[in-house]
Amino acid sequence: MMRINCSGCSxxxxxxxxxxxxxxxxxxxxxxxKGKQRMDQLNAKNRIISPMxxxxxELQKVSWEEALNKVKEIVKNSSKPLLYGFSTxxxxxxxxxxxxxxxxxxxIDSNSIICQGKVLNAAKDSGITLTTLAExxxxxxxxxxWGANIADSIPxxxxxxxxxxxxxxxxxxxxxxxxxxxxxxxxSFEVMQMRDTALYIQSDKDIDLIRFLKEKISTSKEIxxxxxxxxxxEDLKRLIINLTNAEYGVIFVGQGLLRPNPxxxxxxxxxxxxxxxxxxxxxxxxxxxxxxxxxxxxGFEHVSLSFYGKNHSLQFSDNILIKTSDTIVSxxxxxxxxxxIIVGTDxxxxxxxxxxxxxxxxxxxxIDNKKSATMEVADxxxxxxxxxxxxxxxxxxxxxxxxxxKKILNPPNGVLSDEEILNNIIKKINNK
Amino acid sequence: MxxxxxxxxxxxxxxxxxxxxxxxxxxxxxxAIGFVNPKDFDKLGLVKSLHIKLSNNYGEVIISQVRDEKIxxxxxxxxxxxxxxxxxxxxxGSIIYKNLRVEVEPTRDPILQxxxxxxxxxxxxx
Numbered sequence: 001m002m003r004i005n006c007s008g009c010s011x012x013x014x015x016x017x018x019x020x021x022x023x024x025x026x027x028x029x030x031x032x033x034k035g036k037q038r039m040d041q042l043n044a045k046n047r048i049i050s051p052m053x054x055x056x057x058e059l060q061k062v063s064w065e066e067a068l069n070k071v072k073e074i075v076k077n078s079s080k081p082l083l084y085g086f087s088t089x090x091x092x093x094x095x096x097x098x099x100x101x102x103x104x105x106x107x108i109d110s111n112s113i114i115c116q117g118k119v120l121n122a123a124k125d126s127g128i129t130l131t132t133l134a135e136x137x138x139x140x141x142x143x144x145x146w147g148a149n150i151a152d153s154i155p156x157x158x159x160x161x162x163x164x165x166x167x168x169x170x171x172x173x174x175x176x177x178x179x180x181x182x183x184x185x186x187x188s189f190e191v192m193q194m195r196d197t198a199l200y201i202q203s204d205k206d207i208d209l210i211r212f213l214k215e216k217i218s219t220s221k222e223i224x225x226x227x228x229x230x231x232x233x234e235d236l237k238r239l240i241i242n243l244t245n246a247e248y249g250v251i252f253v254g255q256g257l258l259r260p261n262p263x264x265x266x267x268x269x270x271x272x273x274x275x276x277x278x279x280x281x282x283x284x285x286x287x288x289x290x291x292x293x294x295x296x297x298x299g300f301e302h303v304s305l306s307f308y309g310k311n312h313s314l315q316f317s318d319n320i321l322i323k324t325s326d327t328i329v330s331x332x333x334x335x336x337x338x339x340x341i342i343v344g345t346d347x348x349x350x351x352x353x354x355x356x357x358x359x360x361x362x363x364x365x366x367i368d369n370k371k372s373a374t375m376e377v378a379d380x381x382x383x384x385x386x387x388x389x390x391x392x393x394x395x396x397x398x399x400x401x402x403x404x405x406k407k408i409l410n411p412p413n414g415v416l417s418d419e420e421i422l423n424n425i426i427k428k429i430n431n432k
Numbered sequence: 433m434x435x436x437x438x439x440x441x442x443x444x445x446x447x448x449x450x451x452x453x454x455x456x457x458x459x460x461x462x463x464a465i466g467f468v469n470p471k472d473f474d475k476l477g478l479v480k481s482l483h484i485k486l487s488n489n490y491g492e493v494i495i496s497q498v499r500d501e502k503i504x505x506x507x508x509x510x511x512x513x514x515x516x517x518x519x520x521x522x523x524x525g526s527i528i529y530k531n532l533r534v535e536v537e538p539t540r541d542p543i544l545q546x547x548x549x550x551x552x553x554x555x556x557x558x
Contacts, residue, residue, distance in 0.1 A: 041452050183438075184509060187443075260525070333522055349447055351520075373550060
């Protein structure tokens with residue numbers, strides 16, 4: 001048996017045991033459904049291990065040489081290439097993607113821009129109080145899931161955050177309080193006990209609750225309101241007591257808080273609320289943690305920021321980074337691209353139909369390892385190995401801690417890592 | 433009837449799993465679906481065999497439906513998929529997955545297959 005880090009989600013669990021015979025994984029111990037599914041993708045019936053090019057409206061198997069020549073042809077005929085994805089690739093591949101974008105004067109963005117990257121953007125002016133998994137395990141006594149269904153998105157996180165005993169918490173679940181703020185009774189509610197609080201907030205009323213909490217906590221005024229955002233006075237009182245008395249409270253920011261509004265920025269106001277609570281709470285503090293699901297979503301932010309000084313949405317011109325206010329969404333919506341290179345993601349499934357249609361209307365190159373809706377419209381498909389199983393790579397856990405993923409098996413013959421594929425594209429383009 | 437759609441990730445209805453291990457039939461069965469509160473189920477006059485048609489400014493989609501007491505009245509919960517994204521759009525520069533207002537009606541019209549949804553894109557453009 002060997003112990004590995006799992007790349008099934010952004011928790012990157014470090015306690016997974018696998019047994020391999022050198023060719024396949026025979027046994028997996030300790031993984032959740034997502035982790036097991038990740039290992040099973042090795043031999044999934046819909047895994048694709050041959051490069052393909054669309055000919056006569058059908059994807060047909062071709063050699064790597066032919067596929068890369070087609071990529072070169074598409075890129076050479078492009079003046080506005082778009083690169084997107086990278087949240088399920090290693091940091092090394094992300095860096096190669098950035099290098100490619102620079103080389104071909106492209107625009108590059110990661111999935112983070114439509115997910116948890118929004119929280120980091122909201123924190124640019126003010127800073128943000130983040131925390132790590134180790135801090136949560138060792139210290140936390142209050143966990144607040146705000147629009148976050150952890151049980152479905154990062155399945156083992158509650159095991160570690162809620163049920164584990166830490167260095168400074170010799171008791172586990174017994175002293176930890178969980179509060180869930182969500183309009184829907186999600187699977188995460190199943191872990192609640194008598195002491196915990198379920199707050200069924202009205203849809204899209206989070207801003208009302210945040211502003212109410214900010215006012216009451218900063219002024220220490222009595223609650224006169226009977227209801228805020230659909231929540232009763234007693235629940236509101238209990239929430240304030242928990243927030244202001246926690247020794248180490250953590251707010252898990254979920255997708256439910258990411259909907260934009262032209263009149264306010266709920267994320268900025270949440271960050272401000274945390275600052276207000278921490279200025280009032282003398283014995284403890286509240287931190288935020290972000291919950292991007294893909295195993296290296298937050299990695300792109302770090303790689304891009306470290307090497308290019310900008311965490312996402314980078315536009316290159318004359319091989320240098322130039323200013324832009326565009327994002328992947330505006331670029332596609334405005335038809336401001338003439339081909340795309342998609343890496344490890346499925347925008348045709350995940351984007352609104354009108355964006356998918358626009359993306360599919362231009363030549364599309366896909367680097368991935370399985371069937372997807374994006375594969376169905378791709379002009380070139382380049383099969384990649386599974387990072388953390390068939391190749392090494394660095395990934396950033398959801399709490400911004402870098403974790404080295406190990407190779408445990410060889411990929412199928414001819415299948416390369418995302419990093420190697422991107423490097424080969426750069427070489428091919430450089431080769432005149 | 434006007435309702436609100438929320439699109440979420442569901443571990444038991446995961447498109448990556450279906451794309452990796454399933455087929456076009458399981459994709460549709462698992463992902464072309466919406467969960468509704470029993471009161472809305474009654475208000476819409478639904479029976480198990482009926483589908484629901486969701487429409488808004490962004491588009492329309494026909495899906496199957498399941499009664500679920502956990503869903504708040506007036507809401508429909510859908511897994512992320514190519515079906516749910518027929519009715520999503522962009523507001524203030526961001527893709528909207530939550531609190532989408534839709535008009536809901538029962539229908540016996542068929543649910544589009546995965547290949548039909550892809551054909552809508554490919555035939556239009558390639």
